[in-house]
Amino acid sequence: MSAVPIVTLRPAEATPAMLASAIRNVVGAATVQTGKVKIDVPPLVENGNTVPLTVTVASPMTENDYVKSIHVFNEKNPQPNVGNFYLGPRAGRAQISTRIRLADTQKIVAIARLSDGSFWSVSADVVVTLAACTEEVI
Amino acid sequence: MASALINVPKKAKRGDIIEIKTLMSHIMETGYRRTATGELVPRDIITSFTCRYNGVEVFRADLFPAIAANPFITFFTVATESGKFDFEWIGDRGFTETASAAISVE
Secondary structure, three states: OOOOOOOOOOOOOOOHHHHHHHHHHHHOOOOEEEOOEEEEOOOEEEEOOOEEEEEEEOOOOEOOEOEEEEEEEEOOOOOOEEEEEEOOHHHOOOEEEEEEOOOOOEEEEEEEEEOOOOEEEEEEEEEEEEOOOOOOEO | OOOEEEEOOOEEOOOOEEEEEEEEOOOOEOOOOEEOOOOEOOOEOEEEEEEEEOOEEEEEEEEOOOEOOOOEEEEEEEOOOOEEEEEEEEEOOOOEEEEEEEEEEO
16 A cells, blocks of 8 residues: 555646536537436545446447447546547447546546437546545655 | 457357457556656556457547556457457557457357
């Protein structure tokens, strides 16, 4: 275990405004509807350095109706982007998993771009007791 | 140094949806941490991951500092034909690693 972090130098947090602009960069002028997307993440994590995350999109994944990409954002890390994942009809199932870092208790947003050009999103809240990113290098 | 762990089924029936799990050992230094003396530790992350199935890209990801160390990524693809999966990780400071896995499809 590392020492109890005494945080004296905090990087700038991504603000909700940065989150909104990061989302705008991906979706452009399109409207984002709520639904179809599901985030699986623990509601309370002890260690923000490695948080398991699964994003699933309800889609038949056929040649004519599939998920093009999944974009994951956060609200309060120093940077609003988490990852962009590009799929296609050959994926068979629109689901990705990874492990992420969370600097604080915050909201995670996942947005899916479908083959018809529509965007769907969902958000999840995670409570973090030990934050990532801010600790000093030993 | 860097090394990859790949989990691809060795065999599959044609049309099966298979799960692919990948892990690349990498520090994923965010660029936001400071040393005890207050200096910023420069960013050193993997920025891109690609999976090709017999030469055709089936999955790609852009990674950011918010991805945990030793990036673990899983995804799905349809087993269409026997052949090879090629994986490629590209990152800061000229980091580049590849790995591959074979699959036989009946």
